[in-house]
Amino acid sequence: xxxxxxxxxxxxxxxxxxxxxxxxxxxxxxxxxxxxxxxxxxxxxxxxxxxxxxxxxxxxxxxxxxxxxxxxxxxxxxxxxxxxxxxxxxxxxxxxxxxxxxxxxxxxxxxxxxxxxxxxxxxxxxxxxxx
Numbered sequence: 371x372x373x374x375x376x377x378x379x380x381x382x383x384x385x386x387x388x389x390x391x392x393x394x395x396x397x398x399x400x401x402x403x404x405x406x407x408x409x410x411x412x413x414x415x416x417x418x419x420x421x422x423x424x425x426x427x428x429x430x431x432x433x434x435x436x437x438x439x440x441x442x443x444x445x446x447x448x449x450x451x452x453x454x455x456x457x458x459x460x461x462x463x464x465x466x467x468x469x470x471x472x473x474x475x476x477x478x479x480x481x482x483x484x485x486x487x488x489x490x491x492x493x494x495x496x497x498x499x500x501x
Contacts, residue, residue, distance in 0.1 A: 404435045406479060410488040411453075412443040417489050418452050426460050437482075439463040 407425055411418060422438060429436040440453045440462055453464050 406437045406482045406484045408439045408486045410441050411449050413445045413447045414489045415448045415452055422456050442466045
């Protein structure tokens, strides 16, 4: 009876160790796949929320880690207000062209995979093609 109990505890311990090792390997691979999206906006209040929510949702489904940066080019509509509201839900970096030195930004992020998207007013364009 004692031998059976030792086997049960040993198998349970081995299972826990194997699961932790697999999780550690998965997290190690996952951290390398961070994709950084830079959304260039100018008066895109109608498209911005759709892009951010789509990128976040589909990256979550695919198991990818993403970062989103909003680079506004002087919008006069509610684009910045929408981005600030969404930054409470999603981690967003919000810049205006006047406050961003692009050469320095590129040097800081040269190790990441960066996808730059200029959001247009074309209603047929979707965020799916950038995933």
